[in-house]
Amino acid sequence: MKKRRRRAGGRPGVAIGTALCVVLTALVAPNIAGAAGAVPFSGEDPATGTRTVTIADITDFHGHIEHGADVAAAFTLADSHNPDNMVPVSTGDLVGGSPYESAVRQDKPTLDMAKVWGLTVSAVGNHEFDRSVADFNNRVAAPANGIDWLCANVSSANKSATGKLSHVKDYTIRTVNGKRIGFVGALTDALGSVATPQITEDADLSERAVDALNRVAGELKRSGKVDAVVALLHADASAATGLGRDVDLAYTGHTHAVKQGVTDGGAPIYEAGSFGQNMAVQDLIITGHGRHAKVQVADVNLGNGTEATAVPGVLNVEGLDAHPRQAAWMSAGVVSNGSVARSRQLDTKANYAARAGNAVIGTLAPGTNFDKRTSVGHEGSVGMLVADANRESIMRNVYAGTRLPVVGFSNDGSLRTKQLDMDEDGKVTIREVDSLMALQFHAAHETLTGLGLKAVLAQQFHRNDDGELEHRWLGISSNVRYRYVQCGDGGATCTLGDSDGNGNQHTGVKATVGIVDLTIDGRPIADDDLVIIASNSYLLQGGDNYSAFRAGSNYGELEMSYNQPLHEYLAAHPKLSAAVPETGTRA
Template sequence: MPRYPLGRGCALAVTALIAGSLATPALAVQDPAAVAAPEGTKLQLLNINDFHGRIAESSVALARTVQEQRGNVSNTAFLSAGDNIGASTYVSSSQGDKPTIDILNALQLNASAVGNHEFDKGTDDLTGRVASAADFDYLGANVYKKGTSQPALDPYALVTVGDVDVAVIGVVTRETASLVSPGGIEDIEFGAPVPAINKTVEELNDLPEAEQPDAIVLQAHAGATESESDTTLEEQLARDSEFADIVKNSSADVDAIFTGHTHKEYAWQAPVADGDRTRPVVQTGEYGNNLGQIVLESNGDGSWDAATVKNLPTKDSTFSDPTVKEVESILADAEAKAEETGSVKVGAITEDIKRAETSDGKENRGAESTLGNLVADALKAGIEDSPIAEADFGITNPGGLRDDLLYDGNGEVTVAELNAVLPFANQLGVVSMRGADVIGLFEEQWQPEGSSRPFLHLGISEQLNVVYDSAAEKGKRVVSVEVNGEKIDPSRTYRVATLSFLATGGDNFGSFTKGTWEDSGTIDFDAWRDYFAAESPVSPDKQERQADTARDIIATKKLDARVTSEGKSPTIEAGEPAEFAFNATATEDLPDGYTLTADAPEGFSIAIGQPGKSADRAAGDSAELPDGFTRGENTLPITVTPGDGVEPGSYTLRFSLALRPDQGPFFDNNPLPLPRSVSIDVDVVPADGPGDSEGGTEGSTEGSDSTGDSEGETQGSTEGGDSAGDSEGGTEGSTEGGDSGTTGSETSADGRDEDLPRTGSDVSLALGLSGVLLLAGAVALLIARRRNRPQGGVIR
């Protein structure tokens, strides 16, 4: 059905005929074919969007496909829906994206809409440096000079291809103002696309007859919205979105619509508001992986029918011609220059920072790595330097890590080495998501059945602590998540610094798609480079950030660890040493690498493994257990001495068993991922105070249910299971998940309220009998892992 009953040219001809019949009978009637493309004329529109300078990855393949298709239709326009540059890979970004512009010039790009990334370095850079390098027009009908309705950029371009005149209108998403640095766009503002589109169409229709185009094509850097799964055109049009407004309400005079920005791939025929006909709506995905193709055929009356609407994979072409060879030459030159600049030193590392490895040295994406966690730290830091609000923490995926950082003699790190780690130039941004969905992310580390990798270990920034149980059933494996030492709130919104790949649900992390994405206007490599420039020398953090209780030697009852008073009560005379002991019973030989640390109030001295020398030691002493634990009993003496200046009263001593921080190779095979702390409350009396009482004091840390029975002595146990006490002449206490017999209730990943251990040493109770305070160990699933947490006291 024709767009106009008489066609754009025919309507003008009738007007001229009427006027002429009144004035000059001899005036000839104008043939509509003189102002409209003849019937059967073909117009081919080839298009890209969101190319982002991927010249090394796809420019040659793109050139081959463009040139091959040009040979099939003589009237061919090559266009872009924006984001040709910005968020580019190193070969292009290292040279200000000029190689990308040079390649698009070689391909004779006819016109392009501006994308938000064209404004990454500000309006002046776009209208100056970028525009002067480009042989094509950058269009932005809805980009206005601040406070006016006057366009700051050309709203349209008139392009002649073969025998057809095409008007190309460009618009950009109104969200651009929040996606780039405000300082670079102070003199402009972004309006709604549709009013700008329709106003531009009116201007085109008001042109003199001889200047009017045969067809109007819209390049809109605003596409179908993100979703958890691919959606239909009907579902997209039902949404209140910028894309739906463009497709439904753009002037009926627009013959074809290309979109961008959302990196989605589709080729639809959308209904036009003026009747029962349709017009094509296409987006190619991203990075030149596809070439959008629309072939229009003229009806001879100013209207066009779409004969072809599809996306062509660029990798499928092997075509070559002089233009393709020119693109290859530009790329080779750019790669050579990038290699030269890539040798520039950015910073340094103190030792290797690597991806996780399997036992045979191959990359292991299913295990925690110092490199993955460091990248997450850098992503979080990168948001701090961007125009958007800060993130609470950072998360990255193991598949995005493509190389290790190796010390190699001097520890220097170059641009090229950093780029080799993160070569994909993912856009860096923030996903705002509920705490419950953050928990869901960690559940999704266990991939769907049939996946090539059953488990993908997320890299997380230092603000996060995660405890999971790999032996638990699906959907219930996450034990706890902490943010800055506090249990995550399932209903609170958290800002997560991450990559565009993950934000769109990549690697089956669909929980990200339940949140809202904000683009920072930069790429992961920029944040990564800036992090090294600011933080060098950089060291790997070998402290585990995700812990698996299924491997824990205490939770699995391979080790029972206690601190005892060696036959004396914890009543200590000021200035006099008191003897304690660390006792550990192992069911098998356990590897080395453990540390026992003691903390006490000011004025106390504690010596571990050196009886009688406590006067020379300070509180906070630690002792390594170089031989690990042998099967059976393992004992280490401890001497505690309150100084003469310590006032009489009750004091708390704390002993912590942990894996040494430098035991990075353990990580997901960590035998003690959840360090334990036990507290002993002691009474200090004057040197001539009451004598020792009979009986002993003991504290234990266990990973199982415990039952105590005391007669003439006191025992305290803290564990990850249920505890029952029976006392005859004594007292027994147990702590699980809360304070003083209180069980903490948390919400699991599937929304159920249930008792969950917390990250951090959740509980450490002091139990008493007849005024003598005794020890209680830490819950088996509870930890104190962050290096910035205080030692001593109760760690929550």
Template sequence: MPLSGQKPPARRGLRRAALVTFAAAGLVGGLVAPNMSSATSAPKPRVEDLQLLAINDFHGNLEPPAGSSGTIKEVDPKTGQVVSTPAGGIEYLATALRQAREGQRNSVTVAAGDIVGASPLLSGLFHDEPTIEAMNKLGLDVTSVGNHEFDEGSKELLRMQRGGCHPTDGCYVDGRTFEGADFKYLAANVTSEKTGKPILAPYWIKNVRGVKVGFIGVTLEGTPNIVTAEGVKGLKFGNEVTTINKYAAELKSRGVNSIVALIHEGGYPASSTYNYDCGAAGQGISGPIVDIAKKIDPAVGAIVTGHTHNAYACSIPDPAGNPRSVTSAASFGRLYTEIDLKLDKTTGTIIRPSVTAANHVVRQNVPKAPDMTALIAYYNKLAAPIANRPLGFIGADINGRGSTDFEKPLGDVIADAQLAGLAAKDKGGAQIAFMNPGGIRSDLVYKASGAEGDGVVTYAEAFTVQPFTNMMQVKTLTGAQIIALLQQQVSGLNAAAPKILQSSAGLTYTLDLTKTDAARIVVPSIKLNGTPIDPAASYRVAANEFLAGGGDGFPAFAAGTDKLVGASDLDLFAAYLGANSKAGAPLVVPAQNRITVVGPGSDQD
């Protein structure tokens, strides 16, 4: 039977740690001073307040995320030092949002994509139905799609919206048909190749006590570069700015003059602390969202973003040079953003000087929401026989997502697992294996997550690290193509934000960060088992189907020949843990000696 979805009243308990105010006037002490040049006799506008509560990149993290994925960086007010604070979990997020809504006359809860996809086992095992149910209970009103909403293809995304049991696995909850999302998914820039029309609604209009507020939702134009070809089959992804401006004009023609953009694309703030405000003119943030925000119609009064998993509450100038709110709430439900707007009831517009925004930590020292606790318990009971199965042992944390190094310890382990599983001649004869860093979704944490004991790696924990269950492929690449592949890590689509592949043992090279673009790969240093790569020779190279198809900006993979399809990446990872660790002889943390980095280091998202 369906779990109860009550929304208990809560006190207004979490206050903002930082406040950023956006306006078209000058900045004074970090706040925007109102323009006092107009005549004092001018009538004050009739105003309606609107609270927006925003999240992004939840990725099905119903339970508090493990390892570094479950913390937020903030400044300790007592010491002034940056500390990592435990955060996240739907039980705490629900409480925080319910507290934030208390006493508000008008409140809308929004998201900027990737609510599902790349999810831990508790949600992923059930094709993310638990997360959709949780978001319904949470009171989410509207979200843009993100790239991960397409992990299982557009038909599955439509099922998330409209409901219905999974076409292969059927229904999960006591024979009940999955009812789908109560909230609206928006996909303004995702169109069908056949019809040319958006596959889901481009915008949603909320009537706030007589003032119409429009929400336009888009995902990043480059979604096809970071999703499997099957996931985006039959779809086109339009430019974010062109799309938003098109629908902003359409909304205005319908009398909707208050507009908010929900964009699954983001930026990189100069500080990793959650309440970083980027400066009065947005000088402390870089990345795609900066250029996008500067071109979006000034009629859009606030921009909610995601994708980069960063936290910021910034001001970025619009095309007229006026500051505009641009925010992101990190990821995994560790933060939420509170954006307060004032709506002019006469003109129906957002009063831009009134907009304030701040991120709040979803702290774990508040009461758990009982309905979310019940939902988690229900699905944990269903998942337990699979989730709790032990696979292997580790003697210490092996960081993947939590590592800021180009060569990540868990990346080494995963690449080695793929090579081990595909090296046999009848399995593909792989000599090298590569893993994309973005596909490593968590860390392997030594501390027990349940009753399994410290150091035990369960199937659920392995699934959280490798949730896509991509099928592996082995292809023949020439040495020249391998060199090109390594160069594509730091050039082409990856020039601005390098994606350093995780490579299996035996492949070594030097990454020189004092150089630019492809020259950062020192070609003479590229060796396999101590022997320089021969551009004219052929090598068997393993990668998951996403990478092997040229995803993440690696077209050299797609040029490979003699493809052989192997087991899934998760199966190989599980087999490797079982074969290479046991109680008393755990898997050790790799030495990270495959990539020699010259010059300053740099964080990777």
């Protein structure tokens, strides 16, 4: 067991560690009777005495109901460690970007499963807004789902009875084992880079996340309403370092990583991976009450088939439901609430209901698959495939017969699985396509100048902290070729056309590379040539920080999901092969 005591002064340094391959079982000792488990009642007032409350956190589940029984087993183990004194929580993105089985029913299977787990506290994640802010408020956050959704950095007006997020709270309080735990939530400050402008406007984040968390935590502590505060921040672990001494424990998310750190106030920070494969489990050991309560945090090793990760306090729970070491625990009747069995049944039911997803819509050449990455430094074959499908769809549905060049794009974040043909049987099903492209974007198009297109291509490149050139490849249709030239030698920079944020194109924007020898369909493209761009609504509105797309004109959306062009492309091109030409090469 590893404990953290709050110190009287000083600002501890930050230590963020990413899980690699080190097993730290020996460093996270099992929590046995007499250690920091539940403190039995011995006649003293529970409010003034010492009590232990266990918190178990998942993050970025994203509707992966195939791991739902594992999560149920882990929550049940956490409760058996400290019976009836455990609170399950989520740090956001419980739904959205989900596999077909959950997404096809608008994530109802996931919300039903969360209710089976007993999950009643969650931060709001950006993917909760995938179907719009109004949809989140009316469907995801519907009171019938039983979850208190927390987002303290939403404007006060927006959280009012007439606001667009009237079902969102700054905090919620749970009284457990005689102690009052305040849970405070917030959403990443970078919402604008991971959501459309309309969602960003409707969400109306009016305060920095860390400032909102500190403000609400301080109010709770000073008022004496709570004995401990747990922060749930849907942002990278590093974003929580600015939390002050009123926060006793912080959980983060959003990056799908396993990490740890320490806040400026001395509280531990945990980020527990994604998809229900990891869980962070901690004990809050609380002495006294209100403003004068003393709080210690101890990592918990649940044993029983869970495995340690390289980050103490975060467990690997993948496969826990089927783990052979679970047999004795299961037969002992610990799962008296049946949450594991019911989660398993919900997964089976969802798979059965989604059987239409087994319909084959395309075939691949023998030995072919389309992957997110084919080799280091080159765009992925599945990204190029989607870009080609976008291009063909816009040419057919909007610009039939046009003589203007058409270029397709896709972005890595909009592709949710590692490859197209998940079972590698040479047949592509509805389920495989819709799981690959599970977000709620629309097929979209716009027009850029050749100069604006160069600005988009240049935004794939940046320099890291060591000054080395790094790429974040877009999926680009196979009819494009260009070369790039590094800038910055001797302090010089390149300038390219870009957007001023209002959709007006101008020059003078600094870039890491210059784009030269740009051709489309073998034809050179001049800076003032017009080019039709085909992609998804999120990317063309500047998503993933590709702000240069905002310089486009004639923006329009088709009345179809962004995965529909790929459906149509696969049907029109049987036995596809994955030849991936290099669209961009170094000059």
